[in-house]
Amino acid sequence: MHAGTRQEQSRIRGWFESRGAADSHFGTVLVLVILIILQTVVLGFDYSSVGHWFSSWARNWINILRNNAGIGIVSLGMTMVIITGGIDLAVGSTLVATGAVIMTLLDTGPKGLFLKMGLTGIPAFILTVGTAIILGYVLGTVIGLLITKGRIAPFVATLGAMKIFRSVTQHFMQGYNPRVPREFLKISNLTVGNLMFMPIIYWLVVAAVLHYIATRTVFGRQVIAVGSNERAARLSGVNVERVKTRAYSLMGILVAIASVIQVSRIGSMDFANAGSGYEMDAIAAAIVGGTVMSGGRGTIIGTVLGMLIIAVMNNLLNLFGVPPFLREAFKGLIVIFAVLLQRKESA
Amino acid sequence: MIRMENINKSFGAHRVLKDVTITIKGGEICALIGENGAGKSTLMNILGGVHQRDSGRIYINGSEVEFATPADSLNAGIAFIHQELNLINDLPIFENMFLGREPVNKWGRLDLDRMRAETEAIFGRMNIDLDPKTMVRNLDASYKQIVEICRAIMMDASVIIMDEPTTSLTAPEIKRVFEMMDTLKKQGVGIIFISHKLNEVMEICERYMVLRDGELVAEGLVTDVTADDLARFMVGHDISTDVLTRQKIIGPEVLRVENLCHTHAFRNVSLNVSKGEILGLTGLLGDGRSELFQAIFGAEPIVSGDIFIEDRRARLHGTEQALNLGIGYLPGNRKENSIIKDMNVLENASIVTWPLFARQGIIDKKKQENLFAEQKTRLAIRMRKNTDNINTLSGGNQQKVVLAKWLPAGPKILILDNPTQGVDVGAKEEIYDIVLRLAEEGMAIVVLSSEAAEIIRLCDRALVMYQGEIQGEVSGDTMTEHDIMRLATGGSLAAS
The missing domain is CATH 3.40.50.300 (P-loop containing nucleotide triphosphate hydrolases)
Structure with a gap:
């Protein structure tokens, strides 16, 4: 009898322990579910008209997800960078730089580059998106090379890049705000059955691809190995410099995608302020999702969940009528709370 | 009390x-x-x-x-x-x-x-x-x-x-x-x-x-x-301390190093190893042997000198290149240099071979598991699940996992730096046995160890280093703890 209970106890403890394991999202999912339940309660459940209730509930959700798609994509790249043991503070500036290029290429005004070349419509859009992605890749790679070949600490290298990219962009744009063709806005604003969810699809697709990269490819696993024990990875024949550089290149590509979404959502960009604070929001999402700042641990799924937690909480604060200036404080609180919770889980 | x-x-x-x-x-x-x-x-x-x-x-x-x-x-x-x-x-x-x-x-x-x-x-x-x-x-x-x-x-x-x-x-x-x-x-x-x-x-x-x-x-x-x-x-049973024997078939030279110099750790080192041979390197701590072989593996920069693999000059810029040239390296200090603590046993055992067996950068999961299953039986690794964290294994078994990550890569030359550090007596004998079998299969093996007894039991001949230089070579009759210690402390054999 006694032995039976003890065995039972250890079985239960084992279940919890396996849930608390490094790559398990048990705690994160739990927090998210609680927040969603809370959100549903606050929105009010309408028994008399479930159909109507659900459609407004879903609309609210599509809004939340759409608004967070860009930063959600950036946070995925940030996760990979943080896992290597680095950080990228330049994401906001890279976003503005690629955004400026996108808009200059597509400008409907007299300065529009593609318009001058007589290139319009879908081919112009494809070329623009392609150019943006290549530019993002190049900027990311430059940062990566500064860190690996130049041996500059990631914090410092990306801090420098952050200042340079935005300043140069602002100089070239000189307050000029190009206008992009209305059709380009379809990329983010296409309506299907009067719902706008394209950015959500992009986010999901990118998340799926990145999850695959992180778990199934040589690069993805080498990222973890490098972040967990750089020396051991190097002594196992891993080209540590290349792995790190590629993480920043990937980050650049994702920022470019986020930039395309951003530009095509509202059709304009404030080069002085757009994307500022993105680096911190992306880092916050990664941390809430279980990524460890010292590297070696973190998952794409965790970061998606982390982003959702922050988003739902923002929505809740909105619904509760919390003054806007206070909302950032809650974001700060949830990041700190998440880290405390993870420490408890891993202990 | x-x-x-x-x-x-x-x-x-x-x-x-x-x-x-x-x-x-x-x-x-x-x-x-x-x-x-x-x-x-x-x-x-x-x-x-x-x-x-x-x-x-x-x-x-x-x-x-x-x-x-x-x-x-x-x-x-x-x-x-x-x-x-x-x-x-x-x-x-x-x-x-x-x-x-x-x-x-x-x-x-x-x-x-x-x-x-x-x-x-x-x-x-x-x-x-x-x-x-x-x-x-x-x-x-x-x-x-x-x-x-x-x-x-x-x-x-x-x-x-x-x-x-x-x-x-x-x-x-x-x-x-x-x-x-x-x-x-x-x-x-x-x-x-x-x-x-x-x-x-x-x-x-x-x-x-x-x-x-x-x-x-x-x-x-x-x-x-x-x-x-x-x-x-x-x-719980008898163990031997005799010199280990094996079928010795020494083939052509695999690795030759000429006048290799490092900024401070070693100078003017020349040596060679042949197929099927077990070469020992010993000396006191800080003699530069670890840095020497890390340089040969491409993990440390060299100032001058040449490395030849199968008579072809190798210019090494990184460890990845060394791996592709057929050099395998098992670092000393397992916890710091070999174990990836955030990864499970299977991943720790396959980090070297991912790129070798990947298709377009995508890991071949089946191959990864099969290769490890092979090594598990070959090296008699005692463990539970592939997905267990590497730290749940005992020191000896961790060392075998580290060895297992190199073997499927089929290196021509395998460098083992203190392979039995922090490993108990039983596992030690098992590791010696594995090393002997690898040599019999034609691998050139270099064993770095500060235990003279280990060098004597395992190696065909040994180079003794003293303050970054090779002080002398021992083999056969001169391979005794006494002679090794004499060289390791800066003496010479001729004096005796």
Whole structure:
């Protein structure tokens, strides 16, 4: 009898322990579910008209997800960078730089580059998106090379890049705000059955691809190995410099995608302020999702969940009528709370 | 006097300690030996207040005590000197001596003078010639060890537990620590000496206690037994210390190094290894052999000199290139250089081979699992699930996993840096066996070791390094501990 209970106890403890394991999202999912339940309660459940209730509930959700798609994509790249043991503070500036290029290429005004070349419509859009992605890749790679070949600490290298990219962009744009063709806005604003969810699809697709990269490819696993024990990875024949550089290149590509979404959502960009604070929001999402700042641990799924937690909480604060200036404080609180919770889980 | 009576401890369903009873008296050095996983660390962690026992009692001088935390144990006079020393490199010795209980004057400022004076007093009592103002960073491993022991003495420790204190020490450093232990003994302090090195146990200890599978299987006076007896107690059957034999088929040269120079670690090194040969490299700690082979593996820059692989000149820029050229390297210091702690056993065992067997960068999961399954049987790795964390394995099995990551890559030359460090006697023999089989299959093997006995048993010939240069070569008749030590300390063979 006694032995039976003890065995039972250890079985239960084992279940919890396996849930608390490094790559398990048990705690994160739990927090998210609680927040969603809370959100549903606050929105009010309408028994008399479930159909109507659900459609407004879903609309609210599509809004939340759409608004967070860009930063959600950036946070995925940030996760990979943080896992290597680095950080990228330049994401906001890279976003503005690629955004400026996108808009200059597509400008409907007299300065529009593609318009001058007589290139319009879908081919112009494809070329623009392609150019943006290549530019993002190049900027990311430059940062990566500064860190690996130049041996500059990631914090410092990306801090420098952050200042340079935005300043140069602002100089070239000189307050000029190009206008992009209305059709380009379809990329983010296409309506299907009067719902706008394209950015959500992009986010999901990118998340799926990145999850695959992180778990199934040589690069993805080498990222973890490098972040967990750089020396051991190097002594196992891993080209540590290349792995790190590629993480920043990937980050650049994702920022470019986020930039395309951003530009095509509202059709304009404030080069002085757009994307500022993105680096911190992306880092916050990664941390809430279980990524460890010292590297070696973190998952794409965790970061998606982390982003959702922050988003739902923002929505809740909105619904509760919390003054806007206070909302950032809650974001700060949830990041700190998440880290405390993870420490408890891993202990 | 400390007595642990009928100590039992289980982790989950696994019984780690079974009714263990031991006694330690003041003024004696008592060896606690056993294979990895025999329960030594658990037993000492219970005494040190780190773990809690399931049942049993602990007495100090006849009265029962209860240790809930390491601090309780320390207050009762038991000091635990861990393998990873608890010193802060960037503080001077005297500040390290008072870590966590720094004396302050009435203004709340650190009382540095008092700290210095008390440290000097302890050093005086212990006959240690050290300036308390020296930064800990500038001490060698043995003096760090000694500082930590002095700290324990300062806290009135009556029993000191030393967990493998000599593992990373050179011969003269070991001597220094032993002298210190002798002084402590004369002052009435009891020492529990955990070690894998049986000759050290024979040299310094009065009594021995042997744990095997959580049971105390033997104890007694060291004068009544031989090192062979102790080894037998540990593994439960006879083990050999004879020179290992194999079918020797030495083929053409695989690796040749000419006049290799490093910025500081080694100079003018020339050597060669052939297919099917086992070359040894030995010397004292800091002789540059690890850096030499890290350079050959592309992990350290070289200033001048050439490396030839199968007679073709290799210009190495990185380890990835070395891997592709057929060089395999098993680093020393497993925890720092080999183990990826955030990854499971399977991933740790396949990190080298991912790129070799990937298709368009996508890992071939099936191949990864099959290759590891093969190595698991070939190397007799004892483990549970592939997805378990690497840290759940014992030292010997971790080392086999590290070996397993290289073998499927099929290196032409395999460099093993201290392959049996922190590995118990049984696993050691198994690893030797694997190395011999690899040589028989035609691999060129280089073994780096500071244990002369290991070199003699395993290698066909050995190069002895001294301060970054090759001092001489031993083979056949000249391959004795005596000759190796003579070369390693800067002497030459001709003089004898």
